[in-house]
Amino acid sequence: MSRSRPLPIDPLAEAKRQWLEHGWTDAADGMTAVISVMRAQQLLLARVDTSLKPFGLSFARYEVLRLLAFSRSGVLPLSSVVARLQVHATSVTSTAERLVRDGLITREPHPHDGRAAMLSLTAAGRDLAERATVALNEEVFAAPGMTPADAADLVAIVARLRRDAGDFTDPRPQPDPL
Template identity: 80%
Template structure:
């Protein structure tokens, strides 16, 4: 059953209530935070629906896609953690499932005995490519806003991320994969 649109925007009503209760200084910030969180829920639902036929979560897909982008199809776990900005424990759990499913190998690092490499298997590469085609067709090619709005939104969110300390200015150039 498809969701029917609500007759009013509950986030606009929440902002109105914030102002009515005397929290005017916080009303715009509350609207920003709740709007971004709701948009994330809506987009994640679309991503989850696109990935469901492949039995992938977005976290598992991100690891596969990152490894597929790398030159050798292999990266140290620490590099995957840094590039995906996830907690090492979360990545370890995700990697365990990918290894269990034969999509990734966990191998010893050739130069650092304490580190491990994640290496994409041929099945993992094929799945990453197939899932990427589905995401491109079902989600990324039509995110729900115009190209101009998408560009503006990405710039605005980048400023929010930068102000939160997510990356430095000037933006660092990542090392080649």
């Protein structure tokens, strides 16, 4: 991934200074937090995309493959994939169609619900998910750009934000205390 030269100032610090100067004192810290998280997401997603590019995968396609690979049988109802990935059904359906086209998953009717579909991982899909996971672990997840303590703090802070926003109710199982 090519990096541009660093800016001489932190644009978020400047934005906060401007917020304060314009009298938006009550919103300045929140604006800085929100924009900081959004920028961090861009930076991390760029690293993930770079790692997945040699495999012809977007992160959305990888997530579906990995989720199916984690399941006991490599098969899940489409509705379970939607719920676990927390994305709109249309997005998962579109992603699944591309994975089916590429022979990485199959889509079959649900055995008990004629309106539902089952997604099933193929051998090629499992192999690709495993190889892509090795790359992500080596190139991104093993060294995310922060210390383990900072990573744990960040996960805990974001988990509280997600829980309070209604993302989940029961934090178990949890890797670290919330």
